[in-house]
Amino acid sequence: MxxxxxxxxxxxxxxxxxxxxxxxxxxxxxxxxxxxxxxxxxxxxxxxxxxxxxxxxxxxxxxxxxxxxxxxxxxxxxxxxxxxxxxxITPLDRLIESEDKKHLYNQVINLHHTYREILILYYYCDFTLNEICKTTGITTGSAKTLLFRARKKLKIKLEGKNEI
Known part of the structure; x- marks a missing residue:
């Protein structure tokens, strides 16, 4: 069993x-x-x-x-x-099939590790904010702030404005 x-x-x-x-x-x-x-x-x-x-x-x-x-x-x-x-072909290639998703994932991977971790957990692993808090040991407020900042940084990277 x-x-x-x-x-x-x-x-x-x-x-x-x-x-x-x-x-x-x-x-x-x-x-x-x-x-x-x-x-x-x-x-x-x-x-x-x-x-x-x-x-x-x-x-x-x-x-x-x-x-x-x-x-x-x-x-x-x-x-x-x-x-x-x-x-x-790797397991990662099977998970990320289209070119847009690969480009997005590459941009996420190139973020600072704290931003990268929260985006991976939230979007790729489907964790809720409470689940992220339990996994990483941060507060809900910190998780929300990190997620907001990570999205903002990712948006800037995707728009090609890497000066920040």
Whole structure:
């Protein structure tokens, strides 16, 4: 029965979790590692009492990313980004099918990490503001402000006015 529950969780959340991990690290292979490590931790740690499993998975993924970044002091935000975005068919390519969506996603990826994270969670992972607050540990007011500022920055980038 436990295996069936894990399989259901994996099928339901692995794409969103991968997309979130990729938005954090911008590295195809590291995002895959973070996603699989998150589900490995789920196998080891989860019991039947976890009510907010989705948020728990995303929080574990973010913590794994932070741990990895601490271990690798020479982490670069742009390392491997061009190769990953232009490579052959990947799970990301299947998620983002049209050119407009790819352009939009590339603009989101190039935002500051706090703006990028909140936009990915809100629009790509369909989190509510309360869910974002639980996942990231910020207040509702901060989440609203970050989302507003992120949208504003993204609009400026999409209009081609990058001077701000």
């Amino acid at each position: 436990f295996n069936d529950q894990l399989e259901t969780l994996y099928i339901k959340y692995h794409r969103e979790l991968y997309l979130y991990a990729f938005s954090l690290c911008k590295d195809y292979h590291l995002a895959q590692d973070l996603t699989s490590e998150t589900f490995f931790k789920a196998i080891l740690s989860l019991d039947d009492n976890v009510t907010y499993i989705k948020y728990w998975l995303f929080r574990v993924c973010k913590n794994l990313f932070i741990d990895n970044a601490r271990k690798d002091k020479e982490y670069s935000n742009t390392e491997g980004l061009e190769d990953t975005l232009t490579s052959a």
